[in-house]
Amino acid sequence: MHQSTPTGTDRPIHADFRSDTITRATPAMREAMANAEVGDDVYDEDPTVNALQERLAAMAGKEAGLFFSSGTQSNLAGVLSHCGRGDEYLICRTSHVLLNEAGGTAALGSAIPWPIEVDEINHFSADDVRAAAKEPDQHHPVTTLLTLEHTVNGHIQSVHHAGSLAVAAREHGLAVHLDGARLFNAAVAVGVGIEAWAAHVDTVSLCLSKGLGAPVGSVLVGDRASIGRAYRLRKMLGLVLIHISEPTRLGMTSYAVFCLQKKKGLHFLVRNL
Numbered sequence: 001m002h003q004s005t006p007t008g009t010d011r012p013i014h015a016d017f018r019s020d021t022i023t024r025a026t027p028a029m030r031e032a033m034a035n036a037e038v039g040d041d042v043y044d045e046d047p048t049v050n051a052l053q054e055r056l057a058a059m060a061g062k063e064a065g066l067f068f069s070s071g072t073q074s075n076l077a078g079v080l081s082h083c084g085r086g087d088e089y090l091i092c093r094t095s096h097v098l099l100n101e102a103g104g105t106a107a108l109g110s111a112i113p114w115p116i117e118v119d120e121i122n123h124f125s126a127d128d129v130r131a132a133a134k135e136p137d138q139h140h141p142v143t144t145l146l147t148l149e150h151t152v153n154g155h156i157q158s159v160h161h162a163g164s165l166a167v168a169a170r171e172h173g174l175a176v177h178l179d180g181a182r183l184f185n186a187a188v189a190v191g192v193g194i195e196a197w198a199a200h201v202d203t204v205s206l207c208l209s210k211g212l213g214a215p216v217g218s219v220l221v222g223d224r225a226s227i228g229r230a231y232r233l234r235k236m237l238g239l240v241l242i243h244i245s246e247p248t249r250l251g252m253t254s255y256a257v258f259c260l261q262k263k264k265g266l267h268f269l270v271r272n273l
Contacts, residue, residue, distance in 0.1 A: 020182075020210050041067075041241050056206055056219040061195035064227040065219045066234065071181050072101045073239050074205040074218040076108065081203065081222075081229040082145040082175040083111035089145035090114050090132045090174070094122050097147055097179055108237065112141050122152035123161065126168035133172040143172065149179040150197060156186045159196045166200035175226075176200065181207040181218075202226055 016022050025033075039045035053065035068074040075097050083089055083105070091098050093115040097105070105111040116124045116132050134140040146169035150157055166176045178201040180194065187194045198204050203222035208214040220230055234240055 023209075025215070053219055053221075057221045059194060060198040060204055060206065060221045062198060062204070062221040063224045065221040066227050066230050068218045068220060068234065068239060069216050069241070071179070071205055071207040071209075071218040072104065073234075073237070074207075074220040075101060075177075075179050076104045077230040077233045077237070077239075078177045078179075078203045078205050078220050078222075078226075079105045079111060079145065079147060080109040080233050081226050082177060083109060084144070085110035086112070086141055087144045088112045088114050088134065088141035089147050089177075090116055090129060090143065090169075091147040092122060092124060092149060092152060093117055094153055095147065095149045095179065096181065097149070111145075113147075114143070118152075121155045123155070123157065124165075126164045129165055129168035130171065133169075133174065143174060145175050145177060147177045147179065148201065149181075151182045151186050156189055159190070159192065159200075162197050163200045175202045177202065178204045180204045182210055185210070203230070 036048045039047055039049075041049050044050065049067050053067055057063065057065035066074075066077070068077065079089060079097065089105070089111055091113050098113055098115060105113065114132055116128050118124050129146060132143075134143045136142075146165065148157075148162060148165060150162065162178075169176050178197065180197070183194050183197060183204065183206060187196070194204075194206075198221070203220060203226050206219050206221060208217035208219070220227065222230075
């Protein structure tokens with residue numbers, strides 16, 4: 001790859017840091033793809049997908065998992081599994097769900113985001129949650145959900161801080177969804193498992209394409225009731241995969257299974273990127 005310098009000459013690019021999604025699969029991962037066992041996911045008969053969902057749910061300490069081909073899809077289903085039409089959810093003003101996912105929760109689910117202002121490290125407080133949650137009143141939308149993100153534009157929120165936000169949400173009867181696209185990165189940096197954050201929330205979106213070499217993929221994990229609603233939403237949104245070409249199919253699943261089984265977990269991969 002080359003790029004033009006200010007003088008107009010070309011020079012080679014030795015490293016591309018535009019995003020941690022710009023990663024490539026290793027030969028061993030490609031071999032795992034080629035050898036992956038496949039089935040029909042509509043009937044829950046794809047053993048590779050099932051293994052991936054179960055493994056990610058177990059790592060997060062949750063009851064069930066559901067595969068999506070992107071984090072935007074899993075966040076959409078996650079939010080809408082807690083919000084009906086016209087319901088409101090509270091969200092960080094700088095979050096990816098609010099700014100970079102095309103307003104899907106509002107456009108496709110009629111769920112109304114209420115942005116909460118943040119400080120210089122993209123934090124807001126438990127008192128901010130309490131102030132934003134609407135009291136019962138016919139003039140207001142019904143607040144049903146708090147949506148968190150981790151990391152937030154590179155900033156880590158401590159387990160204690162995330163827990164305090166969840167406690168404030170529970171005081172108002174809210175569910176809590178976590179966009180955990182880079183939760184594994186935060187876990188490695190802090191030195192704890194992802195279950196430490198996941199314990200405070202109902203659903204977590206875990207992205208597989210962030211620095212892990214997988215071309216696509218995200219798994220929504222949570223309690224069985226929430227994942228059951230997301231399962232139906234996935235079908236409604238046209239996101240169910242049946243039988244497609246082997247390279248795409250295996251790229252979505254066996255990369256992640258290989259990473260988890262052969263590389264001793266995503267913690268190992270993130271630490272050694």
